[in-house]
Each structure stands twice: as structure tokens, then as C-alpha cells.
């Protein structure tokens with residue numbers, strides 16, 4: 001049965017159809033959409049309007065994601081602050097709150113553990129972090145209810161392991177969800193939306209705009225929350241914290257108040273953005 005959309009309101013599910021005018025506009029409701037609808041009973045409703053989305057994934061097709069659990073392996077694959085910061089920038093751009101989970105702590109030597117602990121302590125100043133323990137992640141998903149959450153991270157980072165630990169009965173439940181959430185042609189798709197503690201959790205998301213290159217150079221610093229307090233004090237209002245005099249961000253980096261790897265990654269992203277711009281002009 002295609003063309004049906006289940007709308008949840010205060011715990012009650014209404015089966016609805018979208019009005020023809022959506023299809024004409026090439027619009028279709030997505031899981032996670034906030035909609036205005038009309039229903040005389042639970043089986044015959046109509047979606048009238050879709051609220052503007054704050055963000056949207058292509059794979060799986062979900063709108064209005066609230067949180068992303070960013071899974072980063074401490075080791076195997078080797079920890080990369082660049083990759084982590086890249087993901088964090090994209091999440092900030094899409095107004096998704098990141099939660100950092102550092103996996104594979106058990107593989108670390110004592111010395112490596114101390115290093116990672118420092119990294120986590122530094123990120124903890126900016127974002128919620130969990131080092132290793134699965135219990136803490138379970139507690140974390142209990143914190144949010146009725147939220148749409150994605151789990152992301154490099155291949156091999158431990159996303160599936162984390163999800164399976166969050167919900168041991170996952171396999172069984174994913175089958176059920178696939179029926180409830182898919183609409184006709186989507187039934188053969190590998191199910192990637194999982195209900196955990198009242199939340200919908202998606203594995204390995206593909207963002208529609210998951211590319212640094214869609215960011216303008218004047219905009220990038222906005223996605224580094226740790227720069228914000230300092231940026232307000234820069235001599236030039238248009239300061240992008242690269243070569244300008246009187247830059248408070250650079251000063252904070254020198255003083256060690258902003259983590260140096262964060263600033264180095266910022267510089268690298270800026271370089272990537274400006275190289276791309278040159279290419280476009282040709």
C-alpha cells in the first residue's frame with residue numbers, strides 16, 4: 001500500500017494521505033516531518049501542509065534530525081581529529097546537536113589511553129562526550145525521548161556495535177519498523193531507522209548537504225562553537241581568523257585556550273573552500 005503516511009499526535013497514530021498538490025510540486029512528506037493534517041478518524045486523514053525542515057537526510061530519507069551520535073574509534077581506524085571536526089562542522093551547519101562517542105578504548109595501551117583522555121577532555125568543553133562505556137550511552141539515549149537521532153562515523157568505527165548494544169533486540173524490531181515506515185517501493189531497502197527508547201535512530205546517514213564545499217568562507221567559523229566567545233572580540237567585524245591583525249581567536253589558540261588541532265583543521269577547511277571557489281570561477 002503506497003501513498004500512506006502515519007502521523008503521530010500525542011501517542012495516537014493517524015493514517016493519512018498527502019494531498020495531490022504535494023505530488024504536483026514534487027514534494028513528499030518524510031519521516032520526521034512536522035505536518036498539519038485533518039482527520040475525522042484514525043484511518044482517513046489528509047496531510048495539508050509540511051512545515052519547513054531544519055535539515056534533511058537522503059539516506060535514509062528523514063527530516064528534522066535532532067541529535068547525531070558521532071562514533072569515533074580511539075584506534076583501528078586511527079583517531080583523526082580532522083575527520084571528527086569535519087563531521088562536527090556539518091552537524092553544526094545542519095543544526096544537529098552532536099554527541100561524541102569514542103569507541104574501542106579497550107584496545108589502547110596505558111600511554112595511548114592517557115592521550116585520548118586528554119583529547120576527550122578537550123572536546124568535552126565543547127560537546128557531550130562519552131569515552132567507551134556503553135552504559136553511559138544507554139543513559140544518554142534515555143535522556144532524549146521522541147527525538148530523531150542519527151549514528152554516524154567512519155567505516156569500522158563501531159556504529160553497528162554501539163547500536164546493537166543500545167538495543168539487543170534490534171534485529172527483531174527493525175523488521176517491524178520497516179513495515180510501519182516504508183511506503184511501497186521502499187520495502188526492499190535495508191532498514192536504517194530503529195526505535196530505541198522512544199527515539200528513532202538511523203544508522204550511517206547520508207546527508208543531502210554533507211559537503212564542506214557548500215560552506216562559505218565567511219560562514220565557517222560560525223560552526224566552531226569554541227571560537228565564538230573570542231570571535232566577538234576580534235578587531236575587524238568581518239574577521240575570518242586567518243591573517244587579520246587583532247584576531248582574538250588566533251590569540252586564544254596561542255594561549256592554548258582553543259585547542260590547536262581545532263584551529264589547524266579550521267585553516268585546512270578554509271583552504272579547501274577557497275580552492276574550490278577558484279575552480280568554480282574558471
Ligand SMILES: Nc1nc2c(ncn2[C@@H]2O[C@H](COP(=O)(O)OP(=O)(O)OP(=O)(O)O)[C@@H](O)[C@H]2O)c(=O)[nH]1
Nearest residue numbers: 103104105106107154155156157158159160161162
Ligand atoms: N575491541 C573492540 N572492538 C570493537 C569495538 N566496537 C566495535 N569493535 C569492532 O570493530 C569492528 C567494526 O565495528 P562495527 O560496529 O561493524 O563498525 P561500523 O562503524 O558499523 O562499520 P561500518 O558498518 O563499516 O560502517 C568489528 O569487528 C567490531 O567487533 C570496541 O569497543 N572494542
Ligand SMILES: [Zn+2]
Nearest residue numbers: 234239241247
Ligand atoms: Zn578573528
